[in-house]
Amino acid sequence: MSQTAALLESIIPNVASKWPVYFRSIAETMVMVGISGAIAFAIGLTLGVTITITRPGGVMPRPLVYHTIDKLVNFFRSIPFIILLAALIPLTRFVVGTAIGVKGAIIPLVFGTVPFFTRQIEAALAEVDAGVIEAAQSMGSSTTGIVFRVYLKESLSGIARGTTITAINLIGLSAMAGAVGAGGLGDFAIRYGHQRNQLDVTYVTVLTLVLIVNIIQAIGNGAARCARK
Amino acid sequence: MIVLQNISKSFPSEGGGSVEAVRNVSLRVGKGEIQGVIGFSGAGKSTLVRCINLLERPDAGEVFVGGVELTALSDGDLRAARKKIGMIFQQFNLFASRTAWGNVAYPLQYSMTRADRAEKVAALLRLVGLEDKGDAYPSQLSGGQKQRVAIARALANEPSVLLCDEATSALDPQTTLSILRLLKELNVKLGLTIVVITHEMQVVKEICDRVAVMENGEIVEEGDVFSVFAAPKKQITRDFIDTTSNLSKIHALIAERSPLVRLKPGERIVRLRYVEKNVSEALISTISRKFDVNANIIFGDIEFLGGAPIGGLIIIVSGQEDRIESALSFLRSRNVSVEVISDEPDRRAA
Numbered sequence A: 001m002s003q004t005a006a007l008l009e010s011i012i013p014n015v016a017s018k019w020p021v022y023f024r025s026i027a028e029t030m031v032m033v034g035i036s037g038a039i040a041f042a043i044g045l046t047l048g049v050t051i052t053i054t055r056p057g058g059v060m061p062r063p064l065v066y067h068t069i070d071k072l073v074n075f076f077r078s079i080p081f082i083i084l085l086a087a088l089i090p091l092t093r094f095v096v097g098t099a100i101g102v103k104g105a106i107i108p109l110v111f112g113t114v115p116f117f118t119r120q121i122e123a124a125l126a127e128v129d130a131g132v133i134e135a136a137q138s139m140g141s142s143t144t145g146i147v148f149r150v151y152l153k154e155s156l157s158g159i160a161r162g163t164t165i166t167a168i169n170l171i172g173l174s175a176m177a178g179a180v181g182a183g184g185l186g187d188f189a190i191r192y193g194h195q196r197n198q199l200d201v202t203y204v205t206v207l208t209l210v211l212i213v214n215i216i217q218a219i220g221n222g223a224a225r226c227a228r229k
Numbered sequence B: 001m002i003v004l005q006n007i008s009k010s011f012p013s014e015g016g017g018s019v020e021a022v023r024n025v026s027l028r029v030g031k032g033e034i035q036g037v038i039g040f041s042g043a044g045k046s047t048l049v050r051c052i053n054l055l056e057r058p059d060a061g062e063v064f065v066g067g068v069e070l071t072a073l074s075d076g077d078l079r080a081a082r083k084k085i086g087m088i089f090q091q092f093n094l095f096a097s098r099t100a101w102g103n104v105a106y107p108l109q110y111s112m113t114r115a116d117r118a119e120k121v122a123a124l125l126r127l128v129g130l131e132d133k134g135d136a137y138p139s140q141l142s143g144g145q146k147q148r149v150a151i152a153r154a155l156a157n158e159p160s161v162l163l164c165d166e167a168t169s170a171l172d173p174q175t176t177l178s179i180l181r182l183l184k185e186l187n188v189k190l191g192l193t194i195v196v197i198t199h200e201m202q203v204v205k206e207i208c209d210r211v212a213v214m215e216n217g218e219i220v221e222e223g224d225v226f227s228v229f230a231a232p233k234k235q236i237t238r239d240f241i242d243t244t245s246n247l248s249k250i251h252a253l254i255a256e257r258s259p260l261v262r263l264k265p266g267e268r269i270v271r272l273r274y275v276e277k278n279v280s281e282a283l284i285s286t287i288s289r290k291f292d293v294n295a296n297i298i299f300g301d302i303e304f305l306g307g308a309p310i311g312g313l314i315i316i317v318s319g320q321e322d323r324i325e326s327a328l329s330f331l332r333s334r335n336v337s338v339e340v341i342s343d344e345p346d347r348r349a350a
Helices: A002-011 A019-054 A063-077 A081-087 A089-096 A101-126 A130-138 A143-154 A156-182 A184-194 A199-227 B045-052 B075-082 B100-108 B114-127 B143-154 B173-190 B201-207 B225-230 B235-244 B249-255 B283-291 B321-333
Strands: B002-012 B018-029 B034-038 B060-065 B085-089 B161-165 B193-198 B210-215 B218-224 B268-274 B294-305 B308-318 B336-342
Touching: A019 A063, A019 A101, A019 A143, A019 A156, A019 A184, A019 A199, A063 A101, A081 A089, A081 A101, A081 A156, A089 A101, A101 A156, A130 A143, A130 B085, A130 B143, A143 A156, A156 A184, A156 A199, A184 A199, B002 B045, B018 B034, B018 B045, B018 B060, B018 B210, B018 B218, B034 B045, B034 B173, B034 B201, B045 B060, B045 B161, B045 B193, B085 B143, B100 B114, B100 B143, B114 B143, B143 B173, B161 B173, B173 B193, B173 B201, B193 B201, B201 B225, B201 B235, B210 B225, B210 B235, B218 B225, B218 B235, B225 B294, B225 B308, B249 B268, B249 B294, B249 B336, B268 B321, B283 B294, B283 B308, B283 B321, B308 B321, B308 B336, B321 B336
Parallel strands: B034 B193, B034 B210, B085 B161, B161 B193
Antiparallel strands: B002 B018, B002 B060, B210 B218, B268 B308, B268 B336, B294 B308
8 A cells, every 4th residue: 555655656746745636626627517517418408409499490490599599509609718718707706706716617617518519419309300200290299299209319319429528528628717717627737737847747637537538438328329229 | 081172382492482392282082081192203292191280381272181170270279180190101200219119109198097008009019910019119120010110100099090101112012012901901990091192003003092193283183093094184194004004015115126016017006995894895805706807915914993904905906907997996885995006017027
């Protein structure tokens, strides 16, 4: 045991000297990704479904709603996240009272993720054959019935894949948010690895992120496989 | 049962104008009838069938099913009415994420208890001959089995009408036949009114009582299948009949100067077609005996529709000029349509 500790201390001295900070960073990243991910999932799913059914030729065409969401999504997707972070500071302060820390990161992360996830959902739902939707309509299904019992059920596998990609994306964004004071692994790497030139901190952070991303990808693949029938 | 009155429907076309898919079509389908609608692709038949359950809302005209004017219903009432109008499709359109059982149970979700539903689904799967395939996903079923599941699903709410949009076009001939037999059986057993959209004459021949021929969005000919087949009025109808009859091959043979159809002087190639239901005489033997002419049968294509022969023969008649004339008029008097296709002797044969 002490041998392992000694070994780690010799390879990654700067990480070994601040294990508590390292683990807290991981926890912060998890919290940021978890909370903003859950919110973005709910909003993105709703918007993705809405944009699918309200499009011209959809099951409930509403051109105004469709074009509004479509343009907003395009608008937010064209803003680089680092700029979005800065631009949203007043809103974040207004909503959660602070623009820094894990709490301050959630709103920009949601804004950065929702447009992307909306498109992922839209793409997944587009995979559902129009003929199947037509069949459901011919059986007298309502719009709600078609959304829940056909669109979402039929595209479960695609939604799982889109969610995986988005979650991995979100981890990347959360590291960036870390750079502007949100805490987490990004903050850890910048603060120690970059600003204090403790390279081993950077490498350990990278390895940690690789591991997290792989775990998420594996879970996502499993879910998509389960859903595909 | 189904009344379409002056239905028109157009779609915006890519050039910016619009395409009239269905023009001022009226059609009545009686209760328990099997109505065929035949046409080449783009004739508007799929649009027309979608106008029956308002998957496509016509721009003009009224749709009545079972005495209810669907075109006047609210969205909610229309959804309720659609439950009584089953529909099946060329591509089956099953829910890939549900088993055969789940597909058939889909329309029953809210209307009955779990136990009743299980019983109903089992009965429906039995009806289409798939009682042992309930657990299979669509990807594990053959085309014919998929269409059977689709039929069971369409019948779940005990509709009075079943719309079939090219339901057999993706199936091989043998499976097509078995699906058509099933439809016919359901028609008899459940008194189901069926509308069959197809581009295959074979389908019409096999199960339809009446047929409407569509071209460019209009119904150009309509009637009971025998009359339409026996005495087609429009060229397009003849084209369809030719697709299932080999009588038209004679033109190809003449064009390629096949030895089969080289005429000696005085010989004629004649097409005989049955146009009435009462043809039961031994006509060919009769003309040979009575008029002393020889009739050489080149092709024959005779089928039975509603118990009466339909189709005809291509023959080469030879004999004395006036004898041939009398033989042909005799045939005409027996309600056989007689058409002299060629009387030009082949120079090489002469």
